[in-house]
Amino acid sequence: MSNAVSTLNGASFEGYVRVEEQGLVGMITLRGDLTSKALAKAVKSATGAAMPGQGEIASGDKGRVGWMSPDELLLIVDHAAANDMVAALTKALAGEHALAVNVSDARTVFRIIGAAAREVVAKVSPADVNALSPGQLRRTRIAQIPAAFHMIDEETAELVCFRSVGKYAFDLLKDAALPGGEVYL
Amino acid sequence: MLILECPYCGVMADETDLHGDGEAHLKRFGPGSSDDDFEGYLFMRKNPKGVHFERWRHASGCGKFFHAARNTMTLEVYGTYLAQTLEPPKAIIDAVKAKHPEWEGYK
Ligand SMILES: [Zn+2]
Numbered sequence: 001m002s003n004a005v006s007t008l009n010g011a012s013f014e015g016y017v018r019v020e021e022q023g024l025v026g027m028i029t030l031r032g033d034l035t036s037k038a039l040a041k042a043v044k045s046a047t048g049a050a051m052p053g054q055g056e057i058a059s060g061d062k063g064r065v066g067w068m069s070p071d072e073l074l075l076i077v078d079h080a081a082a083n084d085m086v087a088a089l090t091k092a093l094a095g096e097h098a099l100a101v102n103v104s105d106a107r108t109v110f111r112i113i114g115a116a117a118r119e120v121v122a123k124v125s126p127a128d129v130n131a132l133s134p135g136q137l138r139r140t141r142i143a144q145i146p147a148a149f150h151m152i153d154e155e156t157a158e159l160v161c162f163r164s165v166g167k168y169a170f171d172l173l174k175d176a177a178l179p180g181g182e183v184y185l
Numbered sequence: 186m187l188i189l190e191c192p193y194c195g196v197m198a199d200e201t202d203l204h205g206d207g208e209a210h211l212k213r214f215g216p217g218s219s220d221d222d223f224e225g226y227l228f229m230r231k232n233p234k235g236v237h238f239e240r241w242r243h244a245s246g247c248g249k250f251f252h253a254a255r256n257t258m259t260l261e262v263y264g265t266y267l268a269q270t271l272e273p274p275k276a277i278i279d280a281v282k283a284k285h286p287e288w289e290g291y292k
Contacts, residue, residue, distance in 0.1 A: 054194065054195050055196060068247065069194070069246075069248060069249060070193050070247065070249070126199045126201050127196075127202075128197070138196065139194070139245065139247065140202050140245055140246060141201065141202060141245040146245045147245075
């Protein structure tokens, strides 16, 4: 079997915040009726997380679950566990109008770490990043590309984009994080 | 900058997160319709200076279509509402009338 390799193989950049690509991260897109009890139960048993509310991201012992739209969730899990999790979800949701797909290798994940993490993300996105508290997920764009991000804590942002534009996102974040580009600090 | 609240996500999304999709509440005329109706459906659009109802899509967010009532002259937004409606809901009509008692109404 071939070796899975992430977009930038864990590249990082030290600017006035640290930007790092997260390597292999498991990700599952789950579409279905988010009000369904069966779906909530399947998500709970897969990740340990409760069903997130509108615009939220919930955490469990086996992963995080982000609310992407009224009928879509993003499960962020261990890369090696994603395939089995998709199989388990598909089995548990056999009677539901739902679909689980392993999209791990179609995405790139970054963390932006430092006191100015919010500022760096805010530079490249139209979202009100300062109003985004940990536990909230925002799906928007960064410069020319779609992205979703949330604050893991006050000084760590996690950002997800499509793999095909992973290098663009990294270059963009590096540029926003260049020393000398501080706005408030 | 135009800012609309996505009724699905509850986020205030600015214009660059959205995609405008033209006039709202068009009635489709397909096979079997008269030439005039079909032409109207394809090409004839309102272009008011003032209160207007539009379709928008939360393109870089949830991806859903929704409706917005806004003023093309002042950029004032009266409200946004779900795509699954054939005409503006009462709350939106009331919001417009509160601002513009002289408004002749939808249609
Ligand atoms: Zn939305």
